[in-house]
Amino acid sequence: MSIGQAFLGLLETRPSHGYDLKRAYDERFGADRPLAYGQVYATLSRLLKHGLVTVDSVESGEGPDRKRYAITDAGVADVERWLAQPEKPEPYLQSVLYMKVVLALSTGRKATEVLDTQRAEHLRMMRELTRRKSTGDLSDQLICDHALFHLEADLRWLELTAARLDDLAAAVAR
Amino acid sequence: MSALLVAEDLHKRFGATPALDGASVTVGAGEIVAVMGPSGSGKSTLLHCLAGIVTPDSGTVSYRGQPLSSLSDARRSALRRGEFGFVFQFGQLVPELTCLENVALPLRLDGTKRRDAERRAAEWLDRLEIEDVAKKRPSEVSGGQGQRVAVARALVTGARVVFADEPTGALDSLNGERVMRLFTAAARDSGAAIVLVTHEARVAAYSDREIVVRDGRALDLERAR
Numbered sequence: 106m107s108i109g110q111a112f113l114g115l116l117e118t119r120p121s122h123g124y125d126l127k128r129a130y131d132e133r134f135g136a137d138r139p140l141a142y143g144q145v146y147a148t149l150s151r152l153l154k155h156g157l158v159t160v161d162s163v164e165s166g167e168g169p170d171r172k173r174y175a176i177t178d179a180g181v182a183d184v185e186r187w188l189a190q191p192e193k194p195e196p197y198l199q200s201v202l203y204m205k206v207v208l209a210l211s212t213g214r215k216a217t218e219v220l221d222t223q224r225a226e227h228l229r230m231m232r233e234l235t236r237r238k239s240t241g242d243l244s245d246q247l248i249c250d251h252a253l254f255h256l257e258a259d260l261r262w263l264e265l266t267a268a269r270l271d272d273l274a275a276a277v278a279r
Numbered sequence: 280m281s282a283l284l285v286a287e288d289l290h291k292r293f294g295a296t297p298a299l300d301g302a303s304v305t306v307g308a309g310e311i312v313a314v315m316g317p318s319g320s321g322k323s324t325l326l327h328c329l330a331g332i333v334t335p336d337s338g339t340v341s342y343r344g345q346p347l348s349s350l351s352d353a354r355r356s357a358l359r360r361g362e363f364g365f366v367f368q369f370g371q372l373v374p375e376l377t378c379l380e381n382v383a384l385p386l387r388l389d390g391t392k393r394r395d396a397e398r399r400a401a402e403w404l405d406r407l408e409i410e411d412v413a414k415k416r417p418s419e420v421s422g423g424q425g426q427r428v429a430v431a432r433a434l435v436t437g438a439r440v441v442f443a444d445e446p447t448g449a450l451d452s453l454n455g456e457r458v459m460r461l462f463t464a465a466a467r468d469s470g471a472a473i474v475l476v477t478h479e480a481r482v483a484a485y486s487d488r489e490i491v492v493r494d495g496r497a498l499d500l501e502r503a504r
Contacts, residue, residue: 155494224491225500231484239460255482260480 108140108148110187113180120161120175122150136248157183178182191240202259207268210277220267224260231256282344283308283440286497289328289338291321299335300495306440311473312482316492322476323444325492329474330442331355332362360385364433364441364471366462368448371429372417378424379404379413382431389436394463403431407461423454430462435487440472447482453454459485 115121115129118198123145124221131139164171175183202223209216211227215267231253238249284306290442291299293446298321306312306329318324325457328340340347347355364392365371372381382400387393395471404410411419418429424445446462447455463485466473477483491498 221491221498225489228480228483228489229501231480232486235481235484239464244337253484257480264317 107187108144109152109157110184112148112152113176113184113187116158116174117184120173122173124171126167126174133174133244152180155179184221186270202263203266204272206273207277210270211258216270220263224263227251227256227260227263231260247264280408281308282306283310284329284340284342284349284474286340287338288327289325289335289340291324291328291333291335293324298493299338302338302492302495302497304329304341304470304490304497307476308439309467309470309472310488311466311475311486313486313489314474314476314492315478315480315483315496318478320492321495322492325497326442326444326476327476328365330365331359336402338489344496360389362439363434364436364438366426366429366443366446369422369425372425372432373464374417375415377416378409378420378428381393381417381428382435385432399433400435403435406429406465409432412468421454422450423458426450426454426458427461429463430458434465434469434471438471441466442473442474445478446475446477447477447479450483455479455482 110121111130111134112126115126115230121129121144126149127140127142128146152183153160157176157177158174160172162173164173200221205219206216209219219226234253234256238246238253241249281479282305284304286302286304287303290297293493295431300321300322302325304325312479314325316321324333328335331340331342333455333482334348334429342358347358373384374380379397379400382403383391383393383396386396386399401410403412408428409420409424409431410428412424412428417425417428430441430446433443443462450458450486459482463473473486475483477484484488488499491500
């Protein structure tokens with residue numbers, strides 16, 4: 106995950122303290138995995154070292170000093186570069202599911218059951234995401250949709266494989 | 280959950296082709312059940328048998344404990360008008376009537392006065408967030424709005440079960456989603472069950488449970504585990 110770039114993007118809208126950055130990140134991108142404080146400060150010190158952010162002010166009070174971070178021109182350029190670059194598409198060519206189907210067939214087990222069990226589990230997860238979407242805000246909806254479309258693609262693969270099991274069994278037996 | 284619709288060991292052939300080959304299904308009151316399966320697996324035939332549109336060659340379909348085959352034609356029609364609702368992929372609205380009149384139609388056919396019928400129809404259009412199409416004809420509204428009109432018409436009578444065959448089949452993702460969200464929320468509010476035939480997993484994900492029809496038999500993969 107590009108936590109560094111996400112921080113830079115958040116800082117580009119306004120300077121922030123580490124704690125507020127973490128909160129903004131968790132709220133928008135964290136889903137169920139909030140950042141650890143260690144991660145937050147390690148990321149900020151790395152950005153600081155590379156000159157992508159600077160400490161804009163320091164407030165002292167009770168407890169440790171609170172530093173406020175701001176993005177630098179180099180930081181803005183970095184965000185720009187990151188946004189312009191496409192992400193590598195991830196074709197899951199090493200599919201565990203494919204492996205399970207082939208091994209079920211070659212060991213004389215019922216591959217249909219492997220596919221059906223997976224199908225039920227996928228649909229259960231899709232229902233959960235659909236429920237979550239119905240109570241969530243727009244960003245929840247977009248994040249859940251992303252997951253739903255991927256799960257749907259898996260399901261279509263499961264259906265197609267189920268329809269091709271006889272051919273696959275013949276190929277495996279060879 | 281009490282059983283609303285129970286189908287047992289349904290067989291149906293069209294000529295030499297078997298469409299159903301021992302399908303059994305139970306739908307609980309207020310339950311949303313998705314029926315999935317490859318093309319030609321018999322899922323639409325199953326829906327039509329459950330709704331009493333098609334009579335199976337053998338096996339029984341019971342609604343609230345009463346076999347549909349034991350009912351007179353008149354009683355079966357009354358059941359389809361009052362207790363059952365239908366939503367299809369398209370082509371189900373009467374083109375000469377406004378959307379409001381389309382929704383009011385099942386009530387009018389049952390003898391409800393025009394004013395009462397249209398008042399209740401207007402409430403349903405409102406609930407499906409399309410109050411602004413009331414005076415338009417079906418040809419003047421979008422596909423998604425038309426499907427929401429069909430949903431309103433299916434539920435306006437207080438139907439206990441709505442049979443939906445690919446209700447979002449002709450819609451894009453965003454509109455399909457809006458139809459499903461409003462449709463399932465409205466059905467849950469009014470305690471109606473839905474039997475939903477779809478080939479899209481994202482649509483099926485609005486259900487409580489999925490049945491897969493394969494080679495004319497109905498499988499409940501989740502209960503089977």
